[in-house]
Amino acid sequence: MIILQVFTRLLAFVGKEVVEIARRPGAVAVLVLGPFLVVLLFGLGYQGYRGSLSVIVFVPPTSGLPTDAGTYLQLGSLVDVRLVTTDEAVAEAALRDRQADLLIRMPDHLQATLLGGEQAVVAVETNIENPQQIGLAQVLAAQVSETLNRDVIRTIAARLQVQSGLTLPMPPEVIAQPTRYSLSSVAPTAPGIIPFFGPAVLMLVLQHFAVTLLGLSLVREKSGGMLELFRLSPISSGEIIVGKLAAFGVIGAVIAGLSTGLLVAGFGVPVAGGALQVIGILALVLVASLGLGLVVALASDSERTAIQLSSLLLLASILFSGFILPVNEFSPPVRALAYLLPVTHGISLLQDSMLFGSVPSPAPVMALGTIAAVTIVLGWLLLRRAMRPLKG
Amino acid sequence: MPDAFVEMKAVTRRFGETVAVDGLDLEIPAGLIVGFIGPSGAGKTTTVRLLTGALSPSSGTVRVLGEDPRRLTRRSRARIGYMPQLPSVNPELSADENVDFAASLFGLVWPRRRRRVGEILELVGLGSVRRRRAGQLSGGMRRRVELASALVHDPDLAFLDEPTAGLDPILRRVIWGELHRRRALGRTILVTTQHVDEAAECDLVVLITEGRAVAVSSPDDLRRAASGGDVVEVETRLPFDPFGLGDIPGLLRVDRTGPRAFRAIVEDAGRVTPALTGALAAAGVEVGSAREWRPTFDAVFATLVDRARSDPSVAPPPATTGPDGARVEGPTPR
Numbered sequence: 268m269i270i271l272q273v274f275t276r277l278l279a280f281v282g283k284e285v286v287e288i289a290r291r292p293g294a295v296a297v298l299v300l301g302p303f304l305v306v307l308l309f310g311l312g313y314q315g316y317r318g319s320l321s322v323i324v325f326v327p328p329t330s331g332l333p334t335d336a337g338t339y340l341q342l343g344s345l346v347d348v349r350l351v352t353t354d355e356a357v358a359e360a361a362l363r364d365r366q367a368d369l370l371i372r373m374p375d376h377l378q379a380t381l382l383g384g385e386q387a388v389v390a391v392e393t394n395i396e397n398p399q400q401i402g403l404a405q406v407l408a409a410q411v412s413e414t415l416n417r418d419v420i421r422t423i424a425a426r427l428q429v430q431s432g433l434t435l436p437m438p439p440e441v442i443a444q445p446t447r448y449s450l451s452s453v454a455p456t457a458p459g460i461i462p463f464f465g466p467a468v469l470m471l472v473l474q475h476f477a478v479t480l481l482g483l484s485l486v487r488e489k490s491g492g493m494l495e496l497f498r499l500s501p502i503s504s505g506e507i508i509v510g511k512l513a514a515f516g517v518i519g520a521v522i523a524g525l526s527t528g529l530l531v532a533g534f535g536v537p538v539a540g541g542a543l544q545v546i547g548i549l550a551l552v553l554v555a556s557l558g559l560g561l562v563v564a565l566a567s568d569s570e571r572t573a574i575q576l577s578s579l580l581l582l583a584s585i586l587f588s589g590f591i592l593p594v595n596e597f598s599p600p601v602r603a604l605a606y607l608l609p610v611t612h613g614i615s616l617l618q619d620s621m622l623f624g625s626v627p628s629p630a631p632v633m634a635l636g637t638i639a640a641v642t643i644v645l646g647w648l649l650l651r652r653a654m655r656p657l658k659g
Numbered sequence: 660m661p662d663a664f665v666e667m668k669a670v671t672r673r674f675g676e677t678v679a680v681d682g683l684d685l686e687i688p689a690g691l692i693v694g695f696i697g698p699s700g701a702g703k704t705t706t707v708r709l710l711t712g713a714l715s716p717s718s719g720t721v722r723v724l725g726e727d728p729r730r731l732t733r734r735s736r737a738r739i740g741y742m743p744q745l746p747s748v749n750p751e752l753s754a755d756e757n758v759d760f761a762a763s764l765f766g767l768v769w770p771r772r773r774r775r776v777g778e779i780l781e782l783v784g785l786g787s788v789r790r791r792r793a794g795q796l797s798g799g800m801r802r803r804v805e806l807a808s809a810l811v812h813d814p815d816l817a818f819l820d821e822p823t824a825g826l827d828p829i830l831r832r833v834i835w836g837e838l839h840r841r842r843a844l845g846r847t848i849l850v851t852t853q854h855v856d857e858a859a860e861c862d863l864v865v866l867i868t869e870g871r872a873v874a875v876s877s878p879d880d881l882r883r884a885a886s887g888g889d890v891v892e893v894e895t896r897l898p899f900d901p902f903g904l905g906d907i908p909g910l911l912r913v914d915r916t917g918p919r920a921f922r923a924i925v926e927d928a929g930r931v932t933p934a935l936t937g938a939l940a941a942a943g944v945e946v947g948s949a950r951e952w953r954p955t956f957d958a959v960f961a962t963l964v965d966r967a968r969s970d971p972s973v974a975p976p977p978a979t980t981g982p983d984g985a986r987v988e989g990p991t992p993r
Contacts, residue, residue, distance in 0.1 A: 271768055275769075283752065286756060287751040290792070491746055492743035492747035495713055496808075499711050499736055501733045501737045501765060657715065
């Protein structure tokens, strides 16, 4: 009979939360269609990184270099040449007016400098503040310099061949560029934007909904009279926690199922590791996120605080989880913070499982299990404290 | 089974410098409706929250069902119903879903739960709107949903914090009808209210003001305490000076209210009224009417509160005897 009563209490929570959400069409739309739309928009809209910089090329009239724009279109894939000019003032003004990101100054008296035994300098000036673009400008400067070097070597080799009648052991083009690269992938699936980022979007959506929904539900009960009712009813704090986890576990499972179905059936994301492995990962992330939701709810004194906290968590998840930037690019303290988020482990696990078919290390699984255990126990302790009588 | 369902001994509760409950003594046996009555901010809700274990007393002891309410066993909690002052109804759930959830918390298993939910909603007059979402119900209906949720598991002891607040007189009568029905079944109900006239519905009234219980007594005893005894209102055909009535056993004093009217304060109206009219007849005074006069509870409480405020050292009505011979303790004299 006692087991039946405990089961009755747990089912009461599941029924209450499911009915409550189903009764709000707006909430249903946000819950079920929202993740669908986010994944859909992401899939349709994301076109990969287009890291080109707009460039003005200043060619000193006495440089000995060609001044036609066509020549400089070959500077590299990262370059969008806006202007080629021999007028230094025009070039500088255009950079100041932000008509382009970079000004590339070709070396003056190139031939004389080289014959004098000195290196010629390709000077690159920027008028940008985005640190990512600054990094790109460095890559571009190196690329321009390399292209120029190649052209110079090829030109010199060709002249040598013509002027001195020497027979070179290899063509000038090979001397100028002895090697070239070839890239191929042995990954089980063809690399692509959607297969790579799709699982990450799913993880982000799942964590956010778990934290927000459970958090708001519990905060509402805390700020209303429900917690006082719970305190005086035969239900224990442990049963409340299990009931809440079960209720939002069911709702989260529906969201995860539909979103994964869209990724797989709609966008062709593979399930290399098999459905069971993916389900296991989703379940782990869901439980850990619900645990986080418990802590957020019980640490908040109002709905507003809970919403602010869950928004902060979402922002931290987007920035630090590996969703945009690789986790290992952060300093160790920030990396440690990133590893406290379920989504960080979820992204790595789900990408490995869906795209590679295996999880190379059990560490993320163990980390998720630990986050789930710690947050749920912490949530339980906080709930016990919230239900304790106020001291006089 | 403890003798007293609810017991408070010298209970004080402070919030910083504010004393919300001040030295409250109370001993409530089973089977009574006990009304905690007083103005807003008097300390009624604090008293209920001390009894439900939501608050710890700053000093003194509280026992409910023989246990410390802060650490009630699961078995004892299953015997208690609680309707908090804060709204506890879920607006997204229908009336019966709200009550069903409360019943589930108390472990009521289907189909008994389904039957009880239907019964209690009928009893509070919500049978016809049971499927309607609570958010679409009127304030009074929502309050009754909360009452039904507190009573669905048929608790031995119910704490109802202002169940009639904001309700019209007809709805209040519905709620009091249900409370009387439960009292008849031997259940104990502790109820707070700002409606002073609802004192008449209670077996025992705890009048609270400024954190102090200025009176703990049955409604009739409170009336007597306010007036100094029963009051008999007499009208004579011709002008008459009542101060010359002489000694009549049980007559405590007279107050003249007009040339042909006076009020006699007596020990027992039933016993003294015939003697009073007899004495008037013997004096040649023709009596127009002589009937017991019952002051309104507003007047009674105003008198008692004023008395307590003007001289806090005066003890409120002393230990008295409640219904069924239950002993009820008055507050400790200060």
